[in-house]
Structures are given as structure tokens and as C-alpha cells.
Amino acid sequence: MNPFDDHIRVTLQELAEEAVPVNLADQALRGARRRRVAIATAGAAVFAAVGLGVAPLALADIGHGTNPADNSRPPAPSTTEYTPAPQVPPPPAPSPTVTSTVAPPHGTTPPPTTTPPATTTPPPPLPSPTVWGIASTPPPVPSPTR
């Protein structure tokens, strides 16, 4: 054996003799009791925190319906209630057509207006063709009985 190792061993034993024995049984028992209470309190606090966090979500889920699968589905779009345009006809906007400024040549029908045809609202009333002095219907034929 190395003499240095022997010296370490002897010195450690001499050092250990300096320790003063103190009976720590009471402190250990009190500490164990405190530790048990602390663990139980922490467990109860965690349980309460989890319960307070989960309970409102569960109640809200119950309040929406009994079948959670129906609640998870997004609502289907309603086609009957949707009205793409108001029933009231929009105010007649001035149409950027050339009919207001340039008279069409005789014998031709006026050009259609530029209002979009996709709307369900009735188109604004077109100006009567008589405005331009052209009869859209032929003149009445005299009855052959006369």
C-alpha cells in the first residue's frame, strides 16, 4: 500500500473523530411530517388549478350541445337567407352611355345600357324608343273590312 494512501486514511479517521454526535431524530420526524404536508398541499393545489382550468371548458362544451361532433362541424352556408342585392332598386345612376349625348342614326335600335346583367334587381327603365321619334312597333294595318 502506498504510504500516501495510508496517510490519507489515518488523517480522514482523525478528522472524523472531530464530529460531534447530535441526535437529530426529532428534527427528522418533524421534517418528514412537514414534507408530507407540503407534498399533499402542493398536490391539492395542482388538482384545484387543473380543475378550475378544465371545468369552464367542459361546461361550455356541454352548453353547446350533447353531440360534440355536431359542434365541431362549421355551419353550412345558408342559401335561402342570403340576398345578394337589396330588393329596393338602386337609385338610377347616370349611365355613361352615349345615348344621352349622341342620337343614334335613324332605323337603328338604341344600344343597350352598361348595367350589369347579373343582378336580380330589375334593370332601370330604359328610355322609351319614342323619345328618338322611332316607333318600335309597326303602325296598325287598316282592317280589310273597311
Add this chain to the structure above:
Amino acid sequence: MDAAAQRRFREFVAQRTPALMRVAYLLAGDQHAAEDLLQTALTKTAARWRHLQHADPEGYVRKVMYHEQVSWWRRAARRRETPTHPVPDVAGDDPTGNSDLRLSMREALQRLTARQRATLVLRYFEDRSETEVAALLGCSVGTVRSQTYRAVKRLRALAPELALFT
């Protein structure tokens, strides 16, 4: 814990405290830290006394002490205790020379790491084999060998007067 179990626990503590306190003193380095370390180990033992009283409670206490000593959390907690005044008693000259060597060894032990000190105590004070030390500290035999080698080397460097014994 019922009254009978408490009585048995008190008997065990009263009977084994001197030996356990010596180990705690070597591991911790001073009396107060040793009492703190031993009390922590006994508290954990008391919490599991129902299962340990018929097994090996002393082995459990020692194992808890070794693990607590090298525990990072415990060292971090103790590091916050900063001494603000110098130690009042200063060692004087010793005509025999033996106390000087002991004080040098104590100071050198204090400057080892916790794991190195635990390895030295287990190997040289408790005369445990390398395999037993590895099992107690939860490391490999190679780690025990390297820790022992480094601890002895550091002791030689920190306390040159101990080198006279080589």
C-alpha cells in the same frame, strides 16, 4: 408513522448517529453542514421508514448522504450562504506537528469537488471497493478510478507537506 415505528426510528438514530455523523462530517467539511446533511438524509429516511425499517436503513441513509453531497441542487442552495466574517479561531503552531497535517488535509479536502471528496471518503475511510463505490454513487468503475486518481493528485498539489509521506 405510528408510535411503535417512531420509537424504532428514534432507537436507530440514537444508535447509529455517531458513525453517520463522522461520514457526514467528512463529506460536508464542518459541523453545521454535517448536521444539515445528516438531517436531510434522516428526514428522507423517516418518510420511507415503513419500507426501510425491515431492510437496511443505515445503507439508505448513507446513500442519501452521498447523493445529496454531489447533488447540484444542494450545492447551489449552499452556495448562497456566504460567510461575511472570518472564522474567529485561528490554528496556532502545534509542537507535535500532527495537527498541522490534519488541518492541511482538511483544507485540501475542502477544495476538492464534492464528488472527489465523496469518492475519497468511500475508498479510504469506509474501505469500500471500487465496485461498491460505483454502485453507491451511481457511476461506472472507471469514473471511480479517475475520480480517485484526480483527488489524490489534487491533494498532493494542495498540501505539499503531505508529499513527505510518499
